[in-house]
Amino acid sequence: MRPCAGDHTPLWENAKRERKVQVFPDQFPGLFDAPLATGGRAAGLLFPQVDTDASPDVVDGTRTLGEADFMSGATEDRYPDVFGQAQGVDGGGRESARAEVAARLAMLPHRAVRLSHDVPAGAALLGAVADTV
Incomplete structure (x- = not known):
C-alpha cells in the first residue's frame, strides 16, 4: 500500500512495528524539490x-x-559489509575525529523534544524550538 500525497498515516509492519522510510541525500531534489546544500553551520x-x-x-x-x-564500526547502517570487502575500514572516520566533532557540538545548545504522529503540532513545536537556539 502506497500512501497518498499529504497522508501522514503511519504504515505498520505486521501490526507491531512502524515502518521507517530511508531517504538518501541524493534523492532530496527529485522527491522534495529541495536542492542539496553545499555547506552549513x-x-x-x-x-x-x-x-x-x-x-x-x-x-x-x-x-x-x-x-x-x-x-x-566495521559495518554501518546503510551498507553492511556482508562479504567482508571493507577490510576493517571504519566508515565513520577515526575515533579521535568523532571525539573532536562531539566535543565541538557539545558546546552548542541542546534540546530534547517529544514528537507524535500529529504532524502540524510537531512542525509548530520544531519551529518554536528552532527559534530558541
Missing part, C-alpha cells in the same frame, strides 16, 4: 523521541552525543 542539537500517545513538547533531558550517534 550547526546552531544547536535536537534530540527527538516519539510518543504516539503524548502531545509534542520540549522535555527535560541532558542527552548528549555519544559513540552510537556516529555511523562507525
Whole structure:
C-alpha cells in the first residue's frame, strides 16, 4: 500500500512495528524539490523521541552525543559489509575525529523534544524550538 500525497498515516509492519522510510541525500531534489546544500553551520542539537500517545513538547533531558550517534564500526547502517570487502575500514572516520566533532557540538545548545504522529503540532513545536537556539 502506497500512501497518498499529504497522508501522514503511519504504515505498520505486521501490526507491531512502524515502518521507517530511508531517504538518501541524493534523492532530496527529485522527491522534495529541495536542492542539496553545499555547506552549513550547526546552531544547536535536537534530540527527538516519539510518543504516539503524548502531545509534542520540549522535555527535560541532558542527552548528549555519544559513540552510537556516529555511523562507525566495521559495518554501518546503510551498507553492511556482508562479504567482508571493507577490510576493517571504519566508515565513520577515526575515533579521535568523532571525539573532536562531539566535543565541538557539545558546546552548542541542546534540546530534547517529544514528537507524535500529529504532524502540524510537531512542525509548530520544531519551529518554536528552532527559534530558541
